[in-house]
Amino acid sequence: MAEASRNRTxxxxxxxxxxxxxxxxxxxxxxxxxxxxxxxTLIGPSGSGKTTILRLLMTLERANSGTIRVGxxxxxxxxxxxxxxxxxxxxxxxxxxxxxxxxxxxxxxxxMTVTGNLIEAPVRVLGxxxxxxVERARGLLELVGLGEKADAHPSQLxxxxxxxxxxxxxxxxxxxxxLLDEVxxxxxxxxxxxxxxxxxDIAKSTDITMLCVTHEMGFARDVSDRVLMxxxxxxxxxxxxxxxxxxxxxxxxxDFLRAVLERK
Amino acid sequence: MLWDWDYAIEILPELLRxxxxxxxxxxxxxxxxxxxxxxFALVRRSRIPVLSQAIWLLVEFVRSTPLLVQLFFLFFVLPxxxxxxxxxxxxxxxxxxxxxxxxxxxxxxxIEAVPKGQWEACTALNLPPYRVWTGVILPQAVPRVxxxxxxxxxxxxxxxxxxxxxxxxxLVGAAREAGSDTFRYTEPFxxxxxxxxxxxxxxxxxxxxxxxxxxxxx
Numbered sequence: 001m002a003e004a005s006r007n008r009t010x011x012x013x014x015x016x017x018x019x020x021x022x023x024x025x026x027x028x029x030x031x032x033x034x035x036x037x038x039x040x041t042l043i044g045p046s047g048s049g050k051t052t053i054l055r056l057l058m059t060l061e062r063a064n065s066g067t068i069r070v071g072x073x074x075x076x077x078x079x080x081x082x083x084x085x086x087x088x089x090x091x092x093x094x095x096x097x098x099x100x101x102x103x104x105x106x107x108x109x110x111x112m113t114v115t116g117n118l119i120e121a122p123v124r125v126l127g128x129x130x131x132x133x134v135e136r137a138r139g140l141l142e143l144v145g146l147g148e149k150a151d152a153h154p155s156q157l158x159x160x161x162x163x164x165x166x167x168x169x170x171x172x173x174x175x176x177x178x179l180l181d182e183v184x185x186x187x188x189x190x191x192x193x194x195x196x197x198x199x200x201d202i203a204k205s206t207d208i209t210m211l212c213v214t215h216e217m218g219f220a221r222d223v224s225d226r227v228l229m230x231x232x233x234x235x236x237x238x239x240x241x242x243x244x245x246x247x248x249x250x251x252x253x254x255d256f257l258r259a260v261l262e263r264k
Numbered sequence: 265m266l267w268d269w270d271y272a273i274e275i276l277p278e279l280l281r282x283x284x285x286x287x288x289x290x291x292x293x294x295x296x297x298x299x300x301x302x303x304f305a306l307v308r309r310s311r312i313p314v315l316s317q318a319i320w321l322l323v324e325f326v327r328s329t330p331l332l333v334q335l336f337f338l339f340f341v342l343p344x345x346x347x348x349x350x351x352x353x354x355x356x357x358x359x360x361x362x363x364x365x366x367x368x369x370x371x372x373x374x375i376e377a378v379p380k381g382q383w384e385a386c387t388a389l390n391l392p393p394y395r396v397w398t399g400v401i402l403p404q405a406v407p408r409v410x411x412x413x414x415x416x417x418x419x420x421x422x423x424x425x426x427x428x429x430x431x432x433x434x435l436v437g438a439a440r441e442a443g444s445d446t447f448r449y450t451e452p453f454x455x456x457x458x459x460x461x462x463x464x465x466x467x468x469x470x471x472x473x474x475x476x477x478x479x480x481x482x
Binding site (some may be wrong): 100 | 327379381382384386387388389391392395399400403404
């Protein structure tokens with residue numbers, strides 16, 4: 001691992017990350033890395049710690065121990081005189097700027113229009129002028145197929161439309177890494193395809209790094225370069241999707257996939 | 265005769281001046297309560313050491329003691345400390361401070377009712393704390409709190425007669441003053457009661473309408 005920690009070509013590196021809630025250990029000394037532009041999908045049973053990984057990266061949770069790196073920077077630490085110390089707010093904001101997240105429950109701001117949602121952070125955080133931000137928002141709404149909804153309020157949109165707005169909102173910050181946390185789980189079945197198609201387009205047409213927690217195995221197969229099977233806070237198996245979904249090495253992976261496919 | 269119309273009409277202007285003063289004290293006191301209550305709620309939430317606890321102590325103290333005692337304290341004790349306001353200003357500060365300790369609680373409930381996902385979206389977008397509050401949290405929290413704030417204003421309106429104790433000639437004070445000239449109290453106090461009713465009742469209806477609208481919005 002000492003070798004890998006000097007290898008700064010990775011976009012995301014987890015090293016010996018431990019996260020526990022009370023007595024419940026969610027991540028046990030987790031190690032894994034994601035390359036720039038790579039699309040990685042995390043699968044596994046509920047409670048296996050997949051979502052926690054995304055929440056740690058988005059700084060919505062703090063690890064109990066271990067380090068997380070994004071590009072050249074530690075996420076919640078900084079180097080001072082060769083030692084790692086907890087970082088300050090300024091450092092955190094700088095690193096966080098490289099990461100965007102789409103949530104299961106969309107979390108659009110209901111007090112703003114669609115355009116308002118999309119320009120808020122570019123104007124307030126990136127310092128874009130309002131015109132520039134609106135221009136960027138317009139382009140992104142076209143990308144997600146909602147060009148005509150610019151002035152709508154979130155409550156006037158279907159779940160699928162809201163989620164596509166949320167994707168556009170995350171992209172408006174032009175992050176290096178996009179975290180997708182079960183983005184179709186809260187949607188009616190007929191709305192899932194629209195959201196997944198948008199994400200497939202983004203995966204194909206941009207060089208954004210994607211880290212995705214999903215139960216949509218078809219989607220995982222289509223967009224992923226690599227799939228990680230999780231259980232009990234550890235990576236059980238990782239492989240390209242064509243290998244992992246058809247010929248997994250681990251019994252636990254086989255059991256999980258069978259259970260998921262039977263549920264469908 | 266129990267009721268003298270001529271006398272009632274004669275004291276009307278005096279009572280109306282009292283009513284105007286009462287309404288002014290209520291509006292200004294409410295403005296203080298709304299602003300200060302928000303500040304209290306935000307400071308308590310901020311968990312700034314010492315300051316946050318100090319506000320907690322103040323709020324608990326004010327909520328556990330009578331408004332009348334607080335008014336006397338402001339009016340009689342503060343001047344000894346070199347802080348001097350006229351009676352009306354003291355009354356507005358007293359009402360405002362007292363009710364701020366209740367509106368703070370309403371704001372707190374409103375802020376807590378904003379879903380956790382909204383905070384998380386703010387973090388994910390890296391919004392600065394100032395914008396999180398002014399752009400996202402308060403615009404969602406405050407509308408929910410408006411009916412409660414309205415009810416506190418009505419309560420305050422009905423408590424303004426306490427200002428009489430620090431010699432502010434609001435509506436009830438004016439009625440008593442009118443009566444003490446003639447020893448006839450029926451007309452002045454009846455009229456004072458009617459004035460309170462004429463303001464409070466429509467205000468109550470308005471707040472209930474607001475409650476329904478806020479209820480529909482969620």
